[in-house]
Amino acid sequence: MKKSIIILSLILLASVFVNAQDAKALMKKSNDAVSADVMEMTSTLKIYDNKGNVRTRQVSNITKKFGAVRKTMMKFLAPADVKGTAMLIFDYEDKDDDMWVYLPSLKKTRRIVSSQKSSSFMGSEFSNSDMSSPNMDEFTYKLLGTENLNGKACYKIESTCKTNEIASVQKFAKKITYLDKSNHLPYKTDFYDKDNKLIKTSSMSDYRKQTDGKHMAFNMTAINHKNGRKSEIIIDEYKRGSDAVENYFSTSNLEK
Numbered sequence: 001m002k003k004s005i006i007i008l009s010l011i012l013l014a015s016v017f018v019n020a021q022d023a024k025a026l027m028k029k030s031n032d033a034v035s036a037d038v039m040e041m042t043s044t045l046k047i048y049d050n051k052g053n054v055r056t057r058q059v060s061n062i063t064k065k066f067g068a069v070r071k072t073m074m075k076f077l078a079p080a081d082v083k084g085t086a087m088l089i090f091d092y093e094d095k096d097d098d099m100w101v102y103l104p105s106l107k108k109t110r111r112i113v114s115s116q117k118s119s120s121f122m123g124s125e126f127s128n129s130d131m132s133s134p135n136m137d138e139f140t141y142k143l144l145g146t147e148n149l150n151g152k153a154c155y156k157i158e159s160t161c162k163t164n165e166i167a168s169v170q171k172f173a174k175k176i177t178y179l180d181k182s183n184h185l186p187y188k189t190d191f192y193d194k195d196n197k198l199i200k201t202s203s204m205s206d207y208r209k210q211t212d213g214k215h216m217a218f219n220m221t222a223i224n225h226k227n228g229r230k231s232e233i234i235i236d237e238y239k240r241g242s243d244a245v246e247n248y249f250s251t252s253n254l255e256k
Contacts, residue, residue: 022143023141023142023143023157023158024136024141026143026155026157026179026184027136027141027157027159027177027179028136029184030177030179030184030185030186031133031134031136032184033183033184033185033214033215034185034186034214034215034216034217035070035133035214036063036210036214036216036240037063037064037065037070038063038064038065038240038241038242039061039062039063039216039238039239039240039241039242040060040061040062040063040238040239040241040242040244041060041061041235041236041237041238041239042058042059042060042061042077042235042236042237043058043059043061043233043234043235043236044056044057044058044059044233044234044236045057045058045059045122045124045231045232045233046231046232046233046234047122047123047124047125047229047231048229048230048231048232049229050227050228050229055123056079057076057078057079057082057122058076058077058078058079059074059075059076059077060074060075060077061073061074062242062244062248063242064242064244064246064249066246066249068092068093068094069090069091069092070090070091070132070133071088071089071090071091071246071249072087072088072089072091072131072132072249073086073087073088073244073248073249073253073254074086074087074088074089074131075087076122082122083104084102084104085101085102085103085104085122086101086102086254086255087099087100087101087102087128087131087254088100088101088249088250088251088253088254089131089132090249091132091133094137095135096114096117096135097117097129097132097135098111099111099112099117099128099131099132100112100251100254101254102251102254102255104255107255109251109254109255112128114169115169116128117129117169118169118170118171124222124231125200125222125223125224125229125230125231126202126220126222126231126233127171129170130202130222138161138162138166138170139159139160139161139162139166140159140160140162141157141158141159141160142157142158142160143155143156143157143158144156144157144158144176146181147178149178149187149188150187152180152181152182152187153180153181153182154178154179154180154181154187155178155179155181155184156176156177156178157176157177157178157179158174158175158176159174159175159176159177160173160174161173161174167194172191172192172193172199172200173192173193173194173196174191174192175189175190175191175192176189176190176192177189183215185204185207185215185217186204187203187204187205188201188202188203188204189201189202189203198225199224199225199226200222200223200224200225200226201222201223201225202220202221202222202223203220203221203222203223204217204219204220205217205218205219205220205221206218206219208238210240211240212240216235216238218234218235218238219232219233219234219235220232220233221233
């Protein structure tokens with residue numbers, strides 16, 4: 001009897017391990033399906049309050065990968081009160097991203113520390129960390145099954161922060177992501193706090209396939225369930241490729 005219990009326990013442990021590995025592999029495929037190593041775009045950021053009033057920002061974005069580091073320069077073009085604000089991101093595969101922001105009102109560039117990376121991106125319901133790829137090693141993964149979402153069969157994957165410290169920085173305890181089974185594109189992510197209360201939902205739509213086979217969501221929405229506010233990013237112009245040289249992606253260029 002004791003031997004049978006040990007064998008059953010080993011089978012259950014193996015099953016949990018395989019589930020976690022499969023779930024992480026699916027999330028990796030999802031990240032790969034939408035990642036862009038080199039591109040330029042302009043977009044509109046709309047920020048809605050809980051009464052439906054809207055503020056609009058115009059943003060330019062250039063991303064290019066150098067070696068193992070994906071570098072992004074974002075600059076706000078309009079309106080006048082945010083024009084000149086700029087953000088620089090170094091997105092690493094195996095460690096925390098580096099981020100800097102330039103605020104023209106202060107005429108100063110400052111580094112965004114880890115505790116600020118999940119803070120609001122320019123007053124929107126997107127976070128600073130939403131502007132780069134997630135560090136997959138900060139989470140444990142579980143495949144919850146499949147579910148239809150807007151007529152599409154999706155994998156339902158739970159990503160849980162490995163430590164309380166990570167959860168404190170991320171400002172959520174876990175997230176559940178819905179991935180299209182046919183192409184691994186993410187359509188929706190629900191974020192939960194430590195009490196399993198839904199705090200935010202991010203949605204991606206209007207995917208367009210690019211010449212390199214990757215996809216880009218031309219519409220992204222974030223809804224804050226705690227304050228009733230919503231934000232939306234709509235891509236106005238987009239192209240794969242860029243002539244930007246590596247020196248362009250520097251803190252000194254944030255102010256130009």
